[in-house]
Amino acid sequence: QQQVKQSPQSLIVQKGGISIINCAYENTAFDYFPWYQQFPGKGPALLIAIRPDVSEKKEGRFTISFNKSAKQFSLHIMDSQPGDSATYFCAAMRAGNNRKLIWGLGTSLAVNP
Amino acid sequence: EAQVTQNPRYLITVTGKKLTVTCSQNMNHEYMSWYRQDPGLGLRQIYYSMNVEVTDKGDVPEGYKVSRKEKRNFPLILESPSPNQTSLYFCASSWVAGGRYEQFFGPGTRLTVL
Numbered sequence: 001q002q003q004v005k006q007s008p009q010s011l012i013v014q015k016g017g018i019s020i021i022n023c024a025y026e027n028t029a030f031d032y033f034p035w036y037q038q039f040p041g042k043g044p045a046l047l048i049a050i051r052p053d054v055s056e057k058k059e060g061r062f063t064i065s066f067n068k069s070a071k072q073f074s075l076h077i078m079d080s081q082p083g084d085s086a087t088y089f090c091a092a093m094r095a096g097n098n099r100k101l102i103w104g105l106g107t108s109l110a111v112n113p
Numbered sequence: 114e115a116q117v118t119q120n121p122r123y124l125i126t127v128t129g130k131k132l133t134v135t136c137s138q139n140m141n142h143e144y145m146s147w148y149r150q151d152p153g154l155g156l157r158q159i160y161y162s163m164n165v166e167v168t169d170k171g172d173v174p175e176g177y178k179v180s181r182k183e184k185r186n187f188p189l190i191l192e193s194p195s196p197n198q199t200s201l202y203f204c205a206s207s208w209v210a211g212g213r214y215e216q217f218f219g220p221g222t223r224l225t226v227l
Contacts, residue, residue: 032214034214034215036216041220041221042220042221043117043203043205043218043219043220043221044156044203044216044218045217045218046216049213049214051212089155089156093214098161098163098169099144099163099207099209099214100158100161101216103155103156103157104155105153105154105155106155106156
């Protein structure tokens, strides 16, 4: 049972376009939602994160949109660049739950030049 | 430089030959964990440790052991590796402060069991 469902599995975007990756969760007790970025041959690294008390968080070209009522959150990459080509993972965590992150299955993003 | 290191980075072994993958972090983090990453299955937690001498099973602990005798080290032990343990393994350590939580991942260990 996948507690955090991520889509699409793969995504191809043209340079300059907007990449959108979506995640949905079931457990309303989750209170922290990070996105991790993984380049080939590397470990994942935290990209951006949000808590449910805000609906949007922006850091540079990366934005998380959060819809608490729909139990969904998404990553938007504006002006996508070939250097953004990577695998993106969403995750969720419940405070006090042994700091366990519940992971989505990942989205492989390719940005064509 | 703050980092998580893993050794070896690549390992090819045979079924049944005990092996250890080392993990070390220099950030004084209390929480450490091991993941395996397989195509289409994402990141699955194997074991985690909240502090020295405190370890617990993650989602896929079968066939693995861990120990946490020192804060900085968290080795992963495969007593009798099998081909279904062929995977990419990541060690991670984490901190939480000011409402922000971050896991720092090592570079990964690609294990092949023949």
